[in-house]
Amino acid sequence: MSSTQQLLLGEGAGGGPPVFIEDVFSTYLYTGTGATQTITNNIDLSTKGGLTWIKSISGATGHRLTDTARGATKSLASNSSAAEVTESTGLTAFGTTGFTIGADADYNTSAATYVSWTWRKQPKFFDIVTFTTNGSPNPNTGNISHNLGSTPSCVMVKSTSGAQDWKVYHIGTEGGGFFAINRFLQLNDTGTPQTSTNWINVSSTTISFPGNALDSGVDFVAYLFAHDAGGFGLTGTDNVISCGSFTCDGAGAASISLGYEPQWIMLKRTSSATDWQIIDNFRGLNSDTSGTYVRELEPNINSAETNSFNYSINATGFNLNSVNASDKFIYIACRRGPMKVPTVGTNVYNTLLNTGNSTAKNVTGAGFPPDVLISFTRILNGGNNQSLQSRLRGAGQHLKTAGTPAEVADTASLSSFLMDGVRPGTDGSRIITNTTSRTYSFSLFQRAPSFCDEVCYTGTGVAGTVTHNLAAVPELMIGKSRSNVSDWPVYVSSLGPTNHLLLNNTNTVATGSLFWNSTAPTSSVFSVGTANETNASARTYVFYLFATCAGVSKVGSYTGNGTTQTINCGFTGGARFVMIKRTDAVGGWYVYDTARGMTVMTDPYLFLNSTSDEVATLGSVITVATGFALDSSVLADINVSAGTYIFLAIA
Numbered sequence: 001m002s003s004t005q006q007l008l009l010g011e012g013a014g015g016g017p018p019v020f021i022e023d024v025f026s027t028y029l030y031t032g033t034g035a036t037q038t039i040t041n042n043i044d045l046s047t048k049g050g051l052t053w054i055k056s057i058s059g060a061t062g063h064r065l066t067d068t069a070r071g072a073t074k075s076l077a078s079n080s081s082a083a084e085v086t087e088s089t090g091l092t093a094f095g096t097t098g099f100t101i102g103a104d105a106d107y108n109t110s111a112a113t114y115v116s117w118t119w120r121k122q123p124k125f126f127d128i129v130t131f132t133t134n135g136s137p138n139p140n141t142g143n144i145s146h147n148l149g150s151t152p153s154c155v156m157v158k159s160t161s162g163a164q165d166w167k168v169y170h171i172g173t174e175g176g177g178f179f180a181i182n183r184f185l186q187l188n189d190t191g192t193p194q195t196s197t198n199w200i201n202v203s204s205t206t207i208s209f210p211g212n213a214l215d216s217g218v219d220f221v222a223y224l225f226a227h228d229a230g231g232f233g234l235t236g237t238d239n240v241i242s243c244g245s246f247t248c249d250g251a252g253a254a255s256i257s258l259g260y261e262p263q264w265i266m267l268k269r270t271s272s273a274t275d276w277q278i279i280d281n282f283r284g285l286n287s288d289t290s291g292t293y294v295r296e297l298e299p300n301i302n303s304a305e306t307n308s309f310n311y312s313i314n315a316t317g318f319n320l321n322s323v324n325a326s327d328k329f330i331y332i333a334c335r336r337g338p339m340k341v342p343t344v345g346t347n348v349y350n351t352l353l354n355t356g357n358s359t360a361k362n363v364t365g366a367g368f369p370p371d372v373l374i375s376f377t378r379i380l381n382g383g384n385n386q387s388l389q390s391r392l393r394g395a396g397q398h399l400k401t402a403g404t405p406a407e408v409a410d411t412a413s414l415s416s417f418l419m420d421g422v423r424p425g426t427d428g429s430r431i432i433t434n435t436t437s438r439t440y441s442f443s444l445f446q447r448a449p450s451f452c453d454e455v456c457y458t459g460t461g462v463a464g465t466v467t468h469n470l471a472a473v474p475e476l477m478i479g480k481s482r483s484n485v486s487d488w489p490v491y492v493s494s495l496g497p498t499n500h501l502l503l504n505n506t507n508t509v510a511t512g513s514l515f516w517n518s519t520a521p522t523s524s525v526f527s528v529g530t531a532n533e534t535n536a537s538a539r540t541y542v543f544y545l546f547a548t549c550a551g552v553s554k555v556g557s558y559t560g561n562g563t564t565q566t567i568n569c570g571f572t573g574g575a576r577f578v579m580i581k582r583t584d585a586v587g588g589w590y591v592y593d594t595a596r597g598m599t600v601m602t603d604p605y606l607f608l609n610s611t612s613d614e615v616a617t618l619g620s621v622i623t624v625a626t627g628f629a630l631d632s633s634v635l636a637d638i639n640v641s642a643g644t645y646i647f648l649a650i651a
Contacts, residue, residue, distance in 0.1 A: 034110030123149030124231030153227030172245025461537030562641030569627030
């Protein structure tokens, strides 16, 4: 879909072009340098306004909140009741694509790791107001206008000129109470909601603090958050932020439906004294129900990142397990992006080459934050040379595409997903990402509407549907049981919902109703039957979904002619990645990419289904402007006369 088509289909909350979560919110990880650096998160703060919240992941530093209403260098700490401070080497400037930081230890210590969360001011999402209370004896503020465009469901209030607690209004608290966000540290309070009659009034246009709710003659800043107010996406009706509450069941579990997959959640247990928690998908908010990879930062204390409660996310919300029966929580959640349909392949796919050294290191240059990694060892003389890992499943959770084993936890193979690549670990045993002197190919994909999605779920043993966020009808689906030994089932739209392939072998098409319940997928769900490969009771699964996205990707089929032919994918700059599988006879899952070469001089291929080494050919599959071209005189298997094939190509 073109950007022109997108503009015609809907408007943002302010009456302009459509607005998406990636325009207004960012979770961004970075490593400190000890010198001035600019963080490019593609959020326009200098002209639109907003808030940036920064915390060291690796060290005990303060949570630093800087906003455009008060100005760069003016900082508050969520873990302190202290007044605003001026930090000349903190956050020093707001820009149209991010912000600049100096060398202050809370922002930029050399080699320390940090996370920043940024909210841009936008109707039906987030707003900032500043005000001064009237003098004694009546500090009533009167009505303070805001531009949230809806009634705030959460308001965080902090004195900037005096040492006072943060007060947090949240629609989910009981009795109109408030929290002091720093109480655990500063006041040794129990942290449960405190009652203050009518301390705040909120409406779609104003907030006010009647009576003596706030001290008199003091400057304040308030951060306003919306709840399920729409205003986003192509039609302007999509929600991207939710403020809610929930109560755990008798087993200490809860399932929270947001209508979207979250990327960031802040929570507070209201039924007992516990820290606030912030979890996000870039640091480890994922689908692992064990909770091993879910990491939290605590806004009320300055501690480094630590283990969280047992949270997991899914396509429509999140789950919490293994806490106390009937525990009560409030939360703020922001939607995962991107929501925009990509228009160029370089924004969602790249292959990076790596020579191993058995030392943890960053491999960067993807051009986007990757969600999925397929790692190939190029020359190994046989062995375990493929690894499929993903941000959603947790870095280090390894699946072998050439075999049937269950998922293996292996942080030595991959320690983290970065903002522009991945970080392989020491990898001394599995030889899949970073063994000394081995050469590797890292194919990286970003989840994006109409291009690619990843879905994790637990089987029921009963035929049903699984929700996805591809926002298009999947044409190719590749799955695997994470918890059990199992083949890799593959759905292809051109083969229909009663047929399937297996990624881990060369077999031809197999027929049966148990994989997909004889039902084609839709733009919101795909169907599963009762096969062990797709829906056995209590087994955990992962599926990768692809669709044709104009100018970006093409899922298709062709019939071989035994000579040469060009496959037109509708591209203008050629295919950079091609996967091919013969369907009417046995044939491997061939993978080509331009990083390793797709020209008449060099176009080596690798197999997804085999541990064989990379094979060099001279022009069997090459990139051409509209897609890719085949030459059976170089490699007969990819263009046998009358043979039928399916493919995935990415520009």
